Amino acid sequence: MHIKILGFNLFQKGGTTRSNLNLLHTLREAGHTVTYINYLPFRNRHVQNLKLSAGRQVEEIHFESFRRTQSLLDCDVLILTREDFFAFARDVKRRAPHIQILGEIHGPLAYLNTSSDLALDAIDAIRVSTPEIATRFKAQYDFPYVFPMYVNTDHIVYQPQPKPQTHNLIIKARFEDAIKDISYALKLMHFIVHTKGEKEVHLYLQGYGPSLEMYERLIRYYRLESHVHLNEEPPQNAIYLSTSPYETLGYSILEAIGDGNQACIFPGKDNVLKHIYAPFHAVKFLNKQLSHDYEVVMDVINSTYTLQMRKDDFQYFHQQFQYENYSGTLLEQLAALAHKHAVNTRDIANKTASIPFYYSRYVMKHTLKKAVNHLPNRVQRVFNKKSRLYQYSRRGLFAIEKKVKQRKQQQRQPSIDHIFIESFHGKNFSGDPKAIALEIQRQFPNKHIFVSSINEFVDIEIRRWGLQPIRFGSRDYTKAFEQSKFVVINGNLWDRLLKHPQQKVIQTWHGVPLKRMVNDLKDGVERKQQSEAFTPRMMKWDVLLSCSKRYETLVASAFNLKQHPSLHIWQEGAPRNSILMRDKADLTQRMAVQDKYLEVQDAKTRYILFCPTWRKSKRQKVSELDLVELINTLPQHYEVIVKLHPNEGHLYETYRHLDPRIHCFMNEWVDIQELYLMADALITDYSSALFDYAHLNRPMIVLDEDTVDYHQTVGFYFDLDEISSVVQLSADVKQIATYLLENEHVNHEAMIQTFMTLDRPNSDKNIVEKMFTTGLE
Structure with a gap:
């Protein structure tokens, strides 16, 4: 019997490679002719290196590169070792109905793309690992031709002696x-x-x-x-x-x-x-x-x-993982189910296989790289990223891409079951977008929520909440955006995203402004530049969340909202603050946050949150305040948490090594609302943290370091004296320590009634209900 196996890349290490090598060996030992089709291109040296390392396991095995469906014909059995390859089964069955096709699911069912076409109408049988997975697959795909069988483990030689104790x-x-x-x-x-x-x-x-x-x-x-x-x-x-x-x-x-x-x-x-x-x-x-x-x-x-x-x-090992005749058992299971399935080739005659994108991308990448490398050096230099030709070509390609997207836009339909979330352009997962995402997850667990992320560290935090991270700027990112009816952001959309007329962009922004922004900046040149860039982005918004009338007045001026008369203002408060209002007295919640960030649970420790905003000029420290002296002045049960602005997150290495009682975390993992719950006091400068933290009625200090200079260059919307419950102090350690020790609770009600009158414990819930009930037609 001639058996062909299609695998992704046998020449890289991994569990799938190991199982494929075992399968090749057992099939060849049983007397079958075996051909391995490698999906990625390879060279003769790859085969030689494999023969040196694998030895007898690849003796008399034929190796070929994948050449579309033609490569998969002329055999009796075809084994597809990756679900991405299942689509090829249709063309194989159409051209050679006699070939028995086995599809192998090596990965977990949770990783299967539910929207992918597995071409089960053309596959005779599916092999999975365990009976439990087989049951789930049958139910999920309404496909009864599935059998459980572990991959071949013949390479494992069971040692009779247990290994000794070890650390x-x-x-x-x-x-x-x-x-x-x-x-x-x-x-x-x-x-x-x-x-x-x-x-x-x-x-x-x-x-x-x-x-x-x-x-x-x-x-x-x-x-x-x-x-x-x-x-x-x-x-x-x-x-x-x-x-x-x-x-x-x-x-x-x-x-x-x-x-x-x-x-x-x-x-x-x-x-x-x-x-x-x-x-x-x-x-x-x-x-x-x-x-x-x-x-x-x-x-x-x-x-x-x-x-x-x-x-x-x-x-147990011998009973479960050792087969007397692995190849015979495998082929018998396939033949039995193939007889029952009886694939109808007429039904699949008009369906064709599609080549997965990553194959064409792989080939294009290496073909183009090879072509450019053969050009003369003087020609290659013309394509330097700083050259005018490169920039001109780049702009031209973007223009073409935009036109193609506009044509494709007419063919797609955003789904109300898909939601796109982005916090701070993917730099972390926090704020209002996070609060809305988690509330959607609670109310509608079957919705697909995509969360923007700039790197793997942000991915970790997103997955911690059971949500799906999408790499900013990637093809998946664009696809996720295009699928989603609701887009929730606290900044502005990436300019290369093309908004569909049926999509609804909910702009949460990220705090009550104390510093002047965009159209209110004092510097005329900067004001003009920012306004010209900001206005077309603002016109993509459909909803702006509001926490007070005062807030609306400030952002209307800053963003020149009169240019966007169709913009909806939802006066439902800031959803990010719902957790503060609900859980400010909840010791269990505070301990959970403490455990997340510091891996301890200690009700006696008091934390001072130091949260300065950023300056445009690069600096090696964020304040003149001597944090080491401050922590040594305070009692032993006081500790400091430094929360850096995202634009100065690179300084975390400096601040986390100052003292064992001074903590600083990667910005990608920090949700400042969680730190607020844990903090017994806040030290800041001109950050909007002042307004959110006021809900907790705990002491707040504004450092008066460069107030006059900042007021002259950037400017404030109102004088700090207007928020009288917040004290202004210089970077004097003894003065700050004295205030912290003498004040445990401060009444910020006047501040709340001015700037956050609409914030509610259920703002997050109300906003989500409004999204999916009243809608935005």
Whole structure:
């Protein structure tokens, strides 16, 4: 029998490559002719290197590059090892109905794009990992021709002896945090080493991939340079650690158990790994709560994996993962379901396969790069990014792209079930857009919420709330925007996004302005430049949220709203402040925030939030206030949290190392509303933090450092004396410390009644209900 296997790239390391190599070997050993079709282009040296490393597993295997559907014909069985390839099944069945086609689902069902066409009408059978996944797939896709069967594990040689106790942990995985969530493992290590003081625990991190640089930064951020060893030679025995949100088997887990090691694993949000590994004595389960997982890890470190446990585990391993005739069982299952399915080729005759985008992108990228490299150097220099030709070509391409988008716009229909969220241009997930997103999630759990993100650190925070991050400026970003009827932002839209007439943009902005903005700036040249850039962006808004009449007056002047008479003003308050009004007296909520940022829960500690706004000039420190002297002047139970402006977030390394009682976090992970709940007092300058924090009736200090100069260059909308409950002090440590110690509560009611009269504990709820009930027609 001639069997063809279509895989993405056999020449890169990974669990799918390992399973494909095992499959090739077992099919060839059974006497079949086997051809492997590699989807990505490859060279002869790749094959030679594979033969050197894999040896007998690839003997007598034929290797070919993918050449559209023609590559998949002339065989008896076709195995598609990636759901992206399933669409090719239609063309294969149309041209060669006799070929039995097996589709393999290697990834978790949660990662399958529900809008993708899996071409199940042309596939004879689907193989998944476990009976539970098979049941879910049948129900989800109304497709009964599914059978469970683990991938081939013949390469694992089960060692009879258990490994001795160890303080070493190990992860072997592709560095792709959205899939593997290794960032949580690093946070857990920080908790183990620094919060709990278990200095003898070490983690060996083995792998490669796009998140490598992020893990290097996190290791430094968590001060784990001596405890996390990135791609260093691992020890002979180590406890395997897996924190992936989803797995269908976890080859590395099974390999570690086979070698005699224990494992601490997250069972998966779908509990698939629980079904697979619960019978093993060697496995204990995490739940992604730091305190619980610390106890689990330390229990495994300190417990003995006995010989009897090892023997019991071998019985289960042999029963579940060893097949007497793997290839025969696989092909028999396929043949039986193919007989039942009886694919109707007439029904699929008019449907054709589509090539996934990443293939054409890959080919274009490398073809163009190769073509440019062959040009003379003097010609290549013409295309320098600073050259006029490059800039002219770039503008021309953008103009063409805009026209193409406008034509495509007529063909798309934004969906009320899709919502696009962006906080501070994707620099973090916070403020009003976050409050609205979480309320939509509560009221309408089946809505698709996309959240803009500029990097993987923001991704981590977005996924923490169970939402889907979308990389700013990417193709997925544009697609998510185009799908969404409602767009919620607190800045302005990216200029390259083309708004559909049926889309509704809800502008929340990001605070009551104290400093002059846009059309109210004192500098005439800057005012003109900002106004010309701002006006066409403002005209895309459909709704502006308001927290008071005074606020409306200020922003109407700043943004020149009279130019936009159709703009709706929703007088529902600021949804970001609902959490402050609901939870300001909730000790449990405060402790939860404390645990999130500082990994402790201590009701006695008092926190001073230092939150200065930014200056246009680059600076190495954000204030003349000596924070170290301040913290040493205050009692021992006082600590300082520094919240940097997003434009000065690069200074966090400076401020987090000043003193153990001074904390500063990555801006990508900070929601300032959460810090407000935890803070017992606020020190700021001209930040709009003043107005939000007033809801808590706690002391606020405005540092009077460059007030006169700032008033002359930028300007204020009103004098600070108008908010009399806020004190103005110089950067005098003793004066500030005295005020903080003498004032625990301050009544800011007059300030609230002037600037935030519309804020309510249920503002977030009311706004979401208004979005989906009254609508914006």
